[in-house]
Amino acid sequence: MDEFIARGFAATRLDDVARRAGVAKGTIYLHFKDKESMFEELIRTAIVPMINRLWGTPPRPGASVRDMVEGFAKTFIEEVATTRRGDLVRLIVAEGPRFPAVADFYYREVVSRGLAGMRALIELGIARGEIQHKNLARFPQIMVAPALIAVIWQSLFSRHAPLDALEMFRVHLDLIFSERRTT
Amino acid sequence: MDEFIARGFAATRLDDVARRAGVAKGTIYLHFKDKESMFEELIRTAIVPMINRLWGTPPRPGASVRDMVEGFAKTFIEEVATTRRGDLVRLIVAEGPRFPAVADFYYREVVSRGLAGMRALIELGIARGEIQHKNLARFPQIMVAPALIAVIWQSLFSRHAPLDALEMFRVHLDLIFSERRTT
Amino acid sequence: MDEFIARGFAATRLDDVARRAGVAKGTIYLHFKDKESMFEELIRTAIVPMINRLWGTPPRPGASVRDMVEGFAKTFIEEVATTRRGDLVRLIVAEGPRFPAVADFYYREVVSRGLAGMRALIELGIARGEIQHKNLARFPQIMVAPALIAVIWQSLFSRHAPLDALEMFRVHLDLIFSERRTT
Amino acid sequence: MDEFIARGFAATRLDDVARRAGVAKGTIYLHFKDKESMFEELIRTAIVPMINRLWGTPPRPGASVRDMVEGFAKTFIEEVATTRRGDLVRLIVAEGPRFPAVADFYYREVVSRGLAGMRALIELGIARGEIQHKNLARFPQIMVAPALIAVIWQSLFSRHAPLDALEMFRVHLDLIFSERRTT
DNA sequence: TATGAATGAGCGTTCATTCAT
């Protein structure tokens, strides 16, 4: 997986994959039909722990919706955006159009579930009066957009200008939640 | 460019590029040193018209800041996110880490300028009282985050679930701007 | 080696080398880094048996110096000048300037050793009174010059006029050694 | 010609030839059918001035045969062996087997004439009593052998060990001519 | 006559895939 992340699908050599995995090149073909299906299966299995990391930290009982979202963002930024798992997301963005199976899987397991969960939170926030903008529930993507920005920024531009992703996320949450935090 | 967008750098064959360009393979080398520099130069030249499209529509005089941002978003979604230029952005995200020259150019010409322009708009909005959240000026990325979401969604997930990018952007703007709409 | 001898380095096709070797083209690269290093290594390994042929026949004990030199010449003409090994020498002359590593190796392993041996023989001949020309020891190249002529003649001109290389060498020895022949 | 000498036939690019000649690449084809015939014609025309240099210095009247040969050797070493014309000889040795027309021309114009001239000189030397070895006339190659050694040594080994070609030639002449010169 | 942009066959090299061990 690290090889695919570092070089992309086409530029990754099975020689390197085998060496990194500590097996002979032929051994790969005992486990995978070919390079493509290996890529797809590896991505699938790599996504699972990412999901677990994200949903792994249950919200404290009695927490506000904002606290829950902020906790989620913190987890995402610490466990994904600033680690190799962030590049996994970028890899999926990069190779998705050529590997529909990958995009499908990612949509099904991560995107649609994540958005559903986020929508539930938003509706809870609306019900509790924490969120005024009722339309937000129609586009839960808005809630996670800064997280995606953080992932891409980290890979491409952190060299030019570092980005305090968590602080950005907090400012974004200020837009959404009414309990004033006027830093 | 279309070949690179469709397949990525490594998987693109110069045979196909030449055929698509209607020239012989050798002709490519009259214009470019090698595949890498062709890729970098093509990206650079492809970015320029994208920039022109984005900055091309000047705001109506007397427009509100929200109108200006919304106009920009409309342009972006119509001229970039839903066209092949959107895939160009995705290509840069995909290959940027392996082509620092590309990422650098994109940061310099698009990202840093775009963010600077957006920050100026935000500050204008704050000055005019349209925007309450003063911290937003620290993270102009937040303003464009839904645009990036739109680009990626279009390439990867529009098959699964269409996304009304402009409406999403409007909801996002509702978070940022106070009620009055002068559209 | 035969391909390189027949066509020279630049004009030799690895396709032909592989076919002649009875392997696939890719197999070559399991043994050699690239065409250049294959050429250099092949030349090096081809020189070794040539050296062995030359030094392989030890002089009869009690032989005169002239007999020893003549025996050496006979071996050279039979084993080198009139065989493919002679073309190897021509190949080295041809490609040496562009492959300094080849010229160096040939100088070290063949030329300098051969000349040292020849000088020792000349000094022995002078000490024994077989050779009158003391200056000959300063230029042992003279002793072997007709051998080189024979190699080149064989490759280039034998079609036009055959050359009895051994007889030429004997006449040359007549110039060097005093009358007595103990053959 | 300099390009061919520096790189050999196969590795020489017509681009470089044209640039060196100060003409466009296409212009070459107004003068030569293709690369091969250009090579052959160039070699032929390059040989002519070499011949002229060699036969250009007529012997002083009343000179001894040895003086004449030595003068010839001096001319050869100064005008050929230590100049680019020496590499021309090496080029012919290198490419001759693949360009029979070149080898033929060289044999006809240089080798056979040179040997005939040398044979005449040898016979004159024998008639005058300067040369004792009557058999030498059968192998005039012996007389010029050190000159060839000098050419090859210059290209391949002068870096490792310089060779005083003229002095070597004089020692060689000492073997042939009876007027004692016991340096 | 001269040009040089364009051509495309051909080469060196790589690497996913196979298979005898």
Add this chain to the structure above:
DNA sequence: TATGAATGAACGCTCATTCAT
């Protein structure tokens, strides 16, 4: 099950040759 030497199709790149100007 595991190996890794061997394969050969395919790619990037070169360069002799052509031809419209």
